[in-house]
Amino acid sequence: MASPWLQLMDDTIRACAAHGTPDLLRRLRERRAQLIDPKLRILVIGETGQGKSQLVNALVNAPVCATGDDLTTTVPAVVEYAEAPSAAVVLNPVVRHDRMLESGPSSQLVPAAVDSVTADANREAAQPGAEIARAHIGLPRALLATGLVLIDTPPAGDAARTATALSEILQADAVLMATDATSEFSPSELELLTQVARVCPTVMVALTKIDIVPGWRVVAERNRARLAKAGLNATVVPVSAALRLAAAKAGDRDLNAESGFEELMHRLKHEWLDQADVLHTRSVAALAGMTVDQLVPPLQDEFSATQRGDSPEAVARWQAAGRKLEQLQQDSARWQTLLGDEISDLIADLEYDLRDRTRQILRDVDEYFDAADPSRDWETFEDWLTDNLATVAETNFNWLLERFDWIAHKLARQVAPGDEDLLHELLVADAPDDHASGVRKPRVERFSVGQKLFVGMRGSYTGLLMFGLATTVAGMPLINPISLGAGAAFGAKSVFEERGNRLKRRQATAKTAAQRHVDDFFLAYGKESKDAARLLQRALRDRFTAYAQQQRQEISASAKAIKQVIDTEAAQRKQRAQEIRTAVNELAAIRQRLKTMAAARITPSSPRGLIA
Known part of the structure; x- marks a missing residue:
């Protein structure tokens, strides 16, 4: 045991x-x-000067350690038992590639004279770059034969x-x-x-x-x-x-x-x-x-470090990720509300612009048909109306795209500042169908020759009868030159008035037809314009939502990774704290055992040969 x-x-x-x-x-x-x-x-x-080396010499009864005021010990001298006197100088091991290469005894020991080995070793060790580790001396002495080894050391001071x-x-x-x-x-x-x-x-x-x-x-x-x-x-x-x-x-x-x-x-x-x-x-x-005493303080310091909680930097990053997620959620709700408000304003402005432009066209139509005859100028008018409505549609749609582009970039600066590719290939939409063509021509009543003859005869009859009766008072016959002239004048006037009335009815019919067509255009194109705005809104919303979702996933993944690191570090700290407790307890047990051993006392020998 x-x-x-x-x-x-x-x-x-x-x-x-x-x-x-x-x-x-x-x-x-x-x-x-x-x-x-x-x-x-x-x-x-x-x-220095206390007789240390001379003390060793006296113990072994041999001048093996150099003495004298000019022979200070610089390397240890080991004196132990040997069957015959021997001495050697021990060289330092060779150091190569950051590790100690242990040499064999034959390569480390350099034989020397017993009576001068320490003096020579001390002188050589004092030289720069010396490789002498110690001097080794073997003597056949009874004191040394008991297992005693004396080591003369360089002087303290x-x-x-x-x-x-x-x-x-x-x-x-x-x-x-x-x-x-x-x-x-x-x-x-x-x-x-x-x-x-x-x-x-x-x-x-x-x-x-x-x-x-x-x-x-x-x-x-x-x-x-x-x-x-x-x-x-x-x-x-x-x-x-x-x-x-x-x-x-x-x-x-x-x-x-x-x-x-x-x-x-x-x-x-x-x-x-x-x-x-x-x-x-x-x-x-x-x-x-x-x-x-050397092992416990570092363990205690390390244990104190494990009790300080999570890494402040990791916790700060985790909390920052949580705040960023919360801010991202708030920003998402904010930009969706803002997008809805902007699109509502845009649709209202587009509708007002379309209404204003179509009203101007209707005003131009009224002015045009106040003078023009639809029966002769309808084709020219139809081309003009079609071109103007197409221009209105194109202008309104371009304004829609420009305004939506402004809205998209305004929101993009809030949603993803610095990401210029977020709106790439997004602001592309097809123009609404052409609702400006196909104006229905109104039914135009033609004033034929027979109608003119009939209207003229009716007017002539009235004039003839009216003036003929009037002239009979003067004794003239019913049909006379005056009544005939009056009948001709009344007939011509009736034809002229009927032609004017018929023109006004044709103009009113044309205006009504043009207004109906413009209203149809307004309804159809207005619906298409609103649908285009909604499509752009959904596309922008989906793009922003996807971007926000990607950001949310990245932040969540980062926060999850940080939390895993924090949890892992906490588990490691807990485990390490337990290991340190165990180690400190083991060291405490060693300390308790060494206290018992340190109490061991040497039994004093009986005095012998004391100087009186």
Whole structure:
């Protein structure tokens, strides 16, 4: 059965794979691979001049890490167990095409001398374009044979160096910090320890250079007090690397005990090596806590975003589409009403124009037949009347088309502004049938010779009788020259009057016939004209209705698509919110588990070889 810390690590990796960054996931997986390795990786850190590298040399009793004021560590140096002394420089992997190409060990390791590998690596790494990642040293030491791996890191100090040191701490099981006894912790050292403890809670402080500071005990106690005040659970072990190396060279056990390294190595073995599972538990708890702290805020922000409702832009577009549909409906009712009113006005104006023009023709007819004789001039009159009525029909119809064209374009600017093809091939209508031809000729009474003779005789008889009787009074006979003259005059007058009366009756009959024909024309053409106007009205209405329907369908389809997007986004937000809740709950469960693991404490070993 896997250890609880390993299960927690796997759960953290799964959570990071689902919600974290690739870089963080890669580090977690690398850290998991290191945790299942039986080796215990101890990171040695410290600021410049604190004896960090010399501390590593004293622990392994070999000058493997370069020391000196002019030999500042620039690349990490990894010191671990090997059956025979060996050293190599590890090069950075080659980066090509935006991906890391892992090389084999033979291509990454460059063999080097054990006593100069760190010095050479530090100098070369300081050069521009250097590809050195770290120095690797193998030594046959009992301390290292237990699985202990020491990593000497570049000194902390400024922001860049501190960030580099903290990135290395992510791969450490425990941290050993070097600080010399010449002074108490500096604020930067306390800040570094605070940051280190968040990532790796197993920390020990080596108070170096006690051989040159007589009052180191006071410094040690003050440092312990400052650590306690800062809430940092770190043991302070005073040591002297110079005494340790001198004791090892002379084989002096008392001097070795005085150096403090016996106590330091005792703690490393019993508090760290022998309790590696506790260190792993604490390390995983800290790493899981750091991961959860990085994963939860973005999830909470995303959850807050899912609770803000629909996208304001999409909702605004959907509402705009609804308002456009409503406006389209109102515009449709408005232009239909306007079209009806305009056509009604047009028909009334057309009827008035037709009536006025036909009345003028009738007036001309009256004037014409006041003088003309229908019996002689009817054919000429018929041609004239036909031409004038045809002209009236043509003029009235052209006016209908012009007026309707004006109405159509006026409405088109409201219905479809900017659409010039809307009225294409619409304003075409056939002229009404020709109702101006076929004037019925009236029955004209002819004044024949016999009728003239009869009328003349009747008038002559009257005149003869009237004047004959009158002259008999004078003693003249009934028939005398006067009565005969009078009869002839009366006869001629009767014929002349009868001819005039007959002309007037023919003229009246012609006027009546012409008026009847004009009225028939007015009724027939007026009906045809109104029908043409109605046909044009229906054609325009159908065209506008089809256009409005097309617009309505397009807007409805757009609104439907937007609504589907809104609904889909809402469903996705709801689903994502549920996923985030589940993820946050899982992270909360991880946090609860890591709290229990973070409470794991190292069992302190019994003091041994402490300097009095």
